[in-house]
Amino acid sequence: MEVKITIDPTAKEPCIEIRTAVITEELSALATRLSESGSTLIAGFLDDQIIPISPMQIVRIFTEGARVFAETTDLCVVLKYRLYELEMLLHEPFFLRISHSEIVNFKQVKSMDMSMAGTISLLLTNGKKSYVSRRYVAKIKSFLGL
Numbered sequence: 001m002e003v004k005i006t007i008d009p010t011a012k013e014p015c016i017e018i019r020t021a022v023i024t025e026e027l028s029a030l031a032t033r034l035s036e037s038g039s040t041l042i043a044g045f046l047d048d049q050i051i052p053i054s055p056m057q058i059v060r061i062f063t064e065g066a067r068v069f070a071e072t073t074d075l076c077v078v079l080k081y082r083l084y085e086l087e088m089l090l091h092e093p094f095f096l097r098i099s100h101s102e103i104v105n106f107k108q109v110k111s112m113d114m115s116m117a118g119t120i121s122l123l124l125t126n127g128k129k130s131y132v133s134r135r136y137v138a139k140i141k142s143f144l145g146l
Contacts, residue, residue, distance in 0.1 A: 060130060062101055
């Protein structure tokens with residue numbers, strides 16, 4: 001794929017043009033990501049406050065009971081989304097589901113312990129541990145290139 005950048009002092013905002021003979025699924029996904037990227041913030045609720053959170057601040061997203069929580073390095077907020085909605089919203093390549101009830105930002109993983117048979121233990125930057133369920137181990141290994 002060829003990439004060109006042209007400097008235009010008269011441009012009011014960046015414009016990305018894709019020239020192709022055939023639209024592929026990969027190009028469609030790329031166009032969607034580019035058009036949606038920018039200032040994506042997620043509203044978290046803490047008591048009576050609404051706290052805007054950048055996706056890259058999120059260490060993990062998990063469910064507890066019927067509520068969905070987002071955990072950063074220093075706070076835990078309630079979200080008004082379902083996990084499947086967050087999977088679609090957080091299309092960055094580092095957010096991966098590790099169990100039925102948890103999504104982890106792999107940029108926030110300090111280390112992994114694969115000594116337990118059939119599962120992976122993740123040590124996160126906020127000091128918490130998460131476990132990859134057996135159902136998702138193959139997906140995580142593939143992501144890591146193992």
